[in-house]
Amino acid sequence: MENLIDKCCDKxxxxxxxxxxxxxxxxxxxxxxxxxxxxxxxxxxxxxxINLSEGSANLQVLxxxxxxxxxxxxxxxxxxxxxxxxxxxxxxxxxxxxxGCHGFCxxxxxxxxxxxxxxxTRVEEEDVAEIVSSDLVKGEVVERLLFKxxxxxxxAKTYETVPFYARQKRLVLHNCGHxxxxxxSDYIVKDGYAGFSRALFxxxxxxxxxxxxxxxxxxxxxxxxxxxxxxxxxxQAQGDKKYVVCxxxxxxxxxxxxxxxxxxxxxxxxxxxxxxxYAVGADEGYIYVRAEYPLAIQRLKIAIAQAxxxxxxxxxxxxxxxxxxxxxxxxxxxxxxxEETALLxxxxxxxxxxxxxxxxxxxxxxxAKPTCLNNVETFANVPQILRNGGSWYASMGTExxxxxxxxxxxxxxxxxxxxxxxxxxxxxxIIFDIGGGIQGGKKFKAVQxxxxxxxxxxxxxxDRPVDYDSLISVGAMMGSxxxxxxxxxxxxxxxxxxxxxxxxxxxxxxxxxxxxxxxxMLEILTRICNGEGKMEDIDTLERLGRVxxxxxxxxxxxxCPNPILSTLRxxxxxxxxxxxxxxxxxxxxxxxxTFRIDPEKCKGCGKCLKSCPAGAITGEKKxxxxxxxxxxxxxxxxxxxCKFEAIQKV
Amino acid sequence: xxxxEEEKQIAVETSRKVSELFDPGxxxxxxxxxxxxxxxxxxxxxxxxxxxGYLDLPxxxxxxxxxxxxxxxxxxxxxxxxxxCMGTACHVKGGHIILxxxxxxxxxxxxxxxxxxxxxxxRVACVGCCTxxxxxxxxxxxxxxxxxxxxxxxxxxxQLADKxxxxxxxxxx
Numbered sequence: 001m002e003n004l005i006d007k008c009c010d011k012x013x014x015x016x017x018x019x020x021x022x023x024x025x026x027x028x029x030x031x032x033x034x035x036x037x038x039x040x041x042x043x044x045x046x047x048x049x050i051n052l053s054e055g056s057a058n059l060q061v062l063x064x065x066x067x068x069x070x071x072x073x074x075x076x077x078x079x080x081x082x083x084x085x086x087x088x089x090x091x092x093x094x095x096x097x098x099x100g101c102h103g104f105c106x107x108x109x110x111x112x113x114x115x116x117x118x119x120x121t122r123v124e125e126e127d128v129a130e131i132v133s134s135d136l137v138k139g140e141v142v143e144r145l146l147f148k149x150x151x152x153x154x155x156a157k158t159y160e161t162v163p164f165y166a167r168q169k170r171l172v173l174h175n176c177g178h179x180x181x182x183x184x185s186d187y188i189v190k191d192g193y194a195g196f197s198r199a200l201f202x203x204x205x206x207x208x209x210x211x212x213x214x215x216x217x218x219x220x221x222x223x224x225x226x227x228x229x230x231x232x233x234x235x236q237a238q239g240d241k242k243y244v245v246c247x248x249x250x251x252x253x254x255x256x257x258x259x260x261x262x263x264x265x266x267x268x269x270x271x272x273x274x275x276x277x278y279a280v281g282a283d284e285g286y287i288y289v290r291a292e293y294p295l296a297i298q299r300l301k302i303a304i305a306q307a308x309x310x311x312x313x314x315x316x317x318x319x320x321x322x323x324x325x326x327x328x329x330x331x332x333x334x335x336x337x338x339e340e341t342a343l344l345x346x347x348x349x350x351x352x353x354x355x356x357x358x359x360x361x362x363x364x365x366x367x368a369k370p371t372c373l374n375n376v377e378t379f380a381n382v383p384q385i386l387r388n389g390g391s392w393y394a395s396m397g398t399e400x401x402x403x404x405x406x407x408x409x410x411x412x413x414x415x416x417x418x419x420x421x422x423x424x425x426x427x428x429x430i431i432f433d434i435g436g437g438i439q440g441g442k443k444f445k446a447v448q449x450x451x452x453x454x455x456x457x458x459x460x461x462x463d464r465p466v467d468y469d470s471l472i473s474v475g476a477m478m479g480s481x482x483x484x485x486x487x488x489x490x491x492x493x494x495x496x497x498x499x500x501x502x503x504x505x506x507x508x509x510x511x512x513x514x515x516x517x518x519x520x521m522l523e524i525l526t527r528i529c530n531g532e533g534k535m536e537d538i539d540t541l542e543r544l545g546r547v548x549x550x551x552x553x554x555x556x557x558x559x560c561p562n563p564i565l566s567t568l569r570x571x572x573x574x575x576x577x578x579x580x581x582x583x584x585x586x587x588x589x590x591x592x593x594t595f596r597i598d599p600e601k602c603k604g605c606g607k608c609l610k611s612c613p614a615g616a617i618t619g620e621k622k623x624x625x626x627x628x629x630x631x632x633x634x635x636x637x638x639x640x641x642c643k644f645e646a647i648q649k650v
Numbered sequence: 651x652x653x654x655e656e657e658k659q660i661a662v663e664t665s666r667k668v669s670e671l672f673d674p675g676x677x678x679x680x681x682x683x684x685x686x687x688x689x690x691x692x693x694x695x696x697x698x699x700x701x702x703g704y705l706d707l708p709x710x711x712x713x714x715x716x717x718x719x720x721x722x723x724x725x726x727x728x729x730x731x732x733x734x735c736m737g738t739a740c741h742v743k744g745g746h747i748i749l750x751x752x753x754x755x756x757x758x759x760x761x762x763x764x765x766x767x768x769x770x771x772x773r774v775a776c777v778g779c780c781t782x783x784x785x786x787x788x789x790x791x792x793x794x795x796x797x798x799x800x801x802x803x804x805x806x807x808x809q810l811a812d813k814x815x816x817x818x819x820x821x822x823x
Contacts, residue, residue: 068779071792105781253737256778291684291721292777332680333720335775349679351718410739410780417781448738482780484738498741502775508718613751613798633754635747637798 004046004185005310008039016311019319023311024197027188049095050189052115058093059136062112064177065098066263067295068105073124077109080125084132094136100264100299102177103418104164107147112177117158120145150414150436164415167434169396171404172380173420176264181299184306187267193312195386196271199278200320208279209235212382214390216402221247221338221375222453222479223555224401224468230372233362234280237370242282244273245366247343247375248289248296251335252451253502254482257406258376260418262289262296265380266303272379274313274324275386280372283323288343291330300328335452335506339554340373342508353510354554375480377406397423401467405478411448411485412439419483421466428462431485442487445586446571450479452499452506453559455566456492475566477559491588492571493578497525499563503556514557517548521564530591533579542568587649590634594650599624601646608638608647657726658696664689665697669704679705679715683722692723720775728763728770730808732756733787737776740784748784749773751798755805 001008004027011034014020022032028047031039052060063069063077078096085091102110107121111131118141120131127145134140146155147162156162170176179186187193199208213228234242246269250258262269273285289297304326307313315323329347336342337352344366346352365371381403385393394402401423407430410416414436421430427447431437438444446456455476464470468478486495504518521544524537545561545568552558568575577583584592597608597617602624609617609625616632619625627638627647639647653661668685672678682701687693693716695709702709716722734749753759756769763770779785782794786801793804 067777067792068781071779071782071785071794105779250778251775253741253776254739254780256776256780259778292774330681330684332684332722333775334718346680347677349676349715351714408780410783411742416739451738482738484742484780486742490742495742498738502736506775611799613754613802633750635750635798636744640797641799 001042001046004043004050004188005306008042009036011036011039014311016308016314019311019316021201021319023318024188024193027185028191046185047189050186054115056115058095059116060095060097060114061136062097062099062114062178064100064102064108064110066101066105066108066177066260068101069108069110070295072105072108072122074109076125077111077123077128080128081132084128085136088132088137090132090136097180098182099177099179100181101260101418102159103173103260103420104162104415105418106416110177112159117160119147119156119159119162121147163436164417164419164434167429168420169404169422170420171384171396172261172268172377172406173264173418175268176260179265181264181266182302184267184303184310187265191387192267192383193271195383196275196278196312197318199275199386200318200322205235205279205281208275208386211390212279212385215381215385215393216390216397216400217378217381217385217393218401218468219374220377220381220405220480222450222477224478227374227378230362230374231276231279233360234282234370234372237363239370241284241369242280243366243369243371244277244280244282244285245344245347245361245371245373246273246285246287246379247338247340247373248287248293249331249338249343250290250293250376250480251338251506252453252480252482254410254448254451254484255408255480257408257418257481259293259296261376261380261406262293263299266296266299267307268380268383269300269376270303270307270313270326272374272382273326274317275382276372276374276379277324278322280370282370282372283325285324285326286329286347286366287326288329288331288337288347291332297328297330304328334508335502336508336554336556339556342554343373344371351508353508354556356553377481398465398467400469405466405481407481407483409435409483409485411483412442412487412490413437413485414439423467424465426463427457427466430466430483431462435485438485438487442489444485445488445490446486446492446495448484448486448495448563449482450477450562451482452503453477453555453562454479454482455562456486456495456570457566458570461570475562475569477562489586489588491529491584491586492567492574493525493528493584494586494588496564496567497522497529500525500560503560507556507560511551511553511557513548513551514553514560517544517552517557518560520544521548521561525564528575528578529584529589531578531582531589533575535576535579537579538568538572538575593634594629595627595632595634595636595638596629596648596650597625597627598646598648601644603644603646605643607641607643611637611641613637653694653696653726658694661690661694661696662700665700666704669701674705676705676707679707679712680719683712683716687722691727692725694724725763726767728768730769730789731772731787732769733772733774733777734760735775735777735779735783735785735787736773737780737783739780740776743783745784747798748786748796748801751801752786755801 026032111120111123209231217227218224334352337346341355342352361371406420448456500522504522507514509515545565604622614633616628698712702712786793
């Protein structure tokens, strides 16, 4: 026995061909089929080594290898740490664990020392030696690498006291960053596949559907359709063959929670899909992942291979008679494929264009067979619902939106990253308590929620509880949960134009309202940003937006006017300023701006001259410099570098 | 951009070899094309015809799929691929300024390859590194919190490294 998932001795007969129904339970509580204290002890030793108890002499160093931390350089830390541990003779007592995303990517690369929960931020290669020599050898925390509250300057000793984490409720993300996503044993230690075992051996498929219905879980991909109800439809649908499909085509620019779940806890998604397969009567599943997420694809491949090897995926799973097989399909980069019918069309090998509904995929989906399609986060909620019961899940959240939701908090906020909170929390708590407020002490202007399908909410709406229905009532939507915070320097007309540029280029062209509507709306917005708008443009935008919303074929088209309609609703004065005064109040729209240097403030240091990529700045040393307006490309490089605030945008 | 006869021939041979790794079902069209692009770096018309023949589809159907999805390109990429993220978070933090900088420095527009085929420039919707915005992918490497000045520096250091490598190789010979 070299691993928790191995057999303890020859008395264990479990293999994919000769499966045992107690496989999962046996790994943690076993052996079950025979009495043997040595076997039991071996299992308990493995469990203790993976799940360190407080005060343990052995330590674990968790290094985040999510995409964020990896691009900040976490890969180099592993090698360095191995060397340092060996040099200090600690290789046996300290285990290095590569984990998925911790969510606080902004502070990356992140390193955690367990079981002490010490949380190191922005760790560089040079810091590793000190962490080893003071923390791991002497038990003295390296203060300078701890997270410090930007407002109080106080250092957080453990990750639990970091304000960013303290106010979250990490349910779906509870394993992310704390287990090795490439080790099935880590997942099983954290009660992985226990919910699936319960479904297989204690519940009928109908009872599983009922459990999910009781939980009140709603689709996390954006629409918010009750998951249990969808499963019920597929269960009742007639068909000799049914499919389960996981939508991992996370195309919303600004959202990356699905990526982090796939990278950090891939088995949770597999478990959710298999539970769904059992409930609806499907024996085959597809995961449709964006090709832009190579790490997620790799982790999924590893997870599927491990589960197959242990007989958790395959034929006659754990001797239950239930068969399930899983395949990965890499998307090819089309936003519209996040729409369910377009996604299915794409798996079939076509251009990913949506189909007319009805028939709904529950009755006629992949290859015209009944298909149950949910997104990553939805499936990742299922294992816990089965483990702890639907009513436990339903105790969290608001009346109509249960459980938690993950948001990708980005933009001009201090603490950016992945945030999981109970439904019903206010947006203000997310942005100011967890997010730590606006960068550089600037003034909050709006938060954009739901990506290209969502809307922008102003300050006065921040205290409303966040759930599916309240967001729709104010003209936004949950979407996949991207939250982009904007401050006074963000132009709302430009934001609307940005989203329309996106939806216009991603519109598949099948239906006229979306194909033509997005093009026309984009033309008008571009005109307004360039200072060439007319007052009647505002009415035209509102009318056109309503028509597209009511007549487009799929979700992409029906929601694409939301960014325009919501900015018109709350920030109409900015549109008017662009049209009537030819002025961009946020100082963002290049066509309406000129950069100039205040000769009073300029000290002639030459920094701007060197940083200007267009060679538009001239001036003698120690004499005020000048910007040549004709050459200036309005990139703002000079502004960012100037220490004397001599450069102005007018 | 014109392909040489040799390039065309390689395209035909590669796509034939790749196709035969898959069952000839339509569901495999996109996986085959992805594999072809993985090997060649692009999917030229010559390759589309081979794949179409293998799957018994009209070539125009394959062309439709190739041009529908952003992942596929029909012309050879540069030796180095620069992909500028244009997601929401990157936009709010000035992604378009970064794209401008690359266009100006490389002397090409987005979607093009430089004359010497050293660089190609693309925009991507979101690479999911929003907390590090604005970002650019240089080949597979994510460059976090990029600025116009950093674009210049990056290009300069990579060109220098390439030059040294070439000189090093020449020296060995």
